[in-house]
Amino acid sequence: MLQVENLTKRFSGFVAVNRISFALEQGEILGLIGPNGSGKSTTFNMIAGLLKPSEGSIRLEGREIGGLAPIEICHSGVGRTFQIPRPFKQLTILDNVITAAFYGQRGSVTRAKALDQAEEALTLVGLPTDPQAEVASLGAAGLKKLELARAIATQPRLLLADESLGGLDETEMNAAADMLGHIRREKNITIIWVEHIMGVLMRVVDRAIVLDHGEKIFEGLPREVARDPRVIEIYLGSEKITFDEAAS
Known part of the structure; x- marks a missing residue:
């Protein structure tokens, strides 16, 4: 479904991402992980269109999308x-998601269809479809769910989830991971999940890529990640607890 070849991003003389290549099959959940500064967000933002690649190719279902505008x-x-939700606070929860439905489909859907799609997305993530429910009523976990609902409402075939666990406690993190798995099953959506919290992510992904200093240092099955000596070295210290969870 997605083919990334020799993807590179330079900022002046600094190489943030260096010739990364990988392929993504339809229906997979791919974990893109690594410590802060590893290049995962830069890679993610090139796929999403927020950044233009310096070199390389990004093909979605055979079509080159590298360098296109986000829209x-x-x-x-x-x-x-x-990673940081920025909803339209003056709109209700439902209207936030309806707006995303219009945006994702060039405004070609009717108001009734956008409403149906918004209600479906909110139900999938466990948020109220009450047209009066306000964004101000949501805590950190609720805002993450709203961010996810807005993305789903654009009717994607490929979903890019950017650090969906940030700011959540352990129970909320486990629930968020389970939710992504549920969305994949219900909507048949392919997912790339960018994250630095390793243990929870490994419960859900089919395959993982580990980045460090802008380079791919590992690609394989979740159970193999925890056995790789270079990955172990990177994740020692502050990530040791979550790494041990992944190893188990």
């Missing part, structure tokens, strides 16, 4: 969440 990539079938 063009969205209309090609790629939805994304942001």
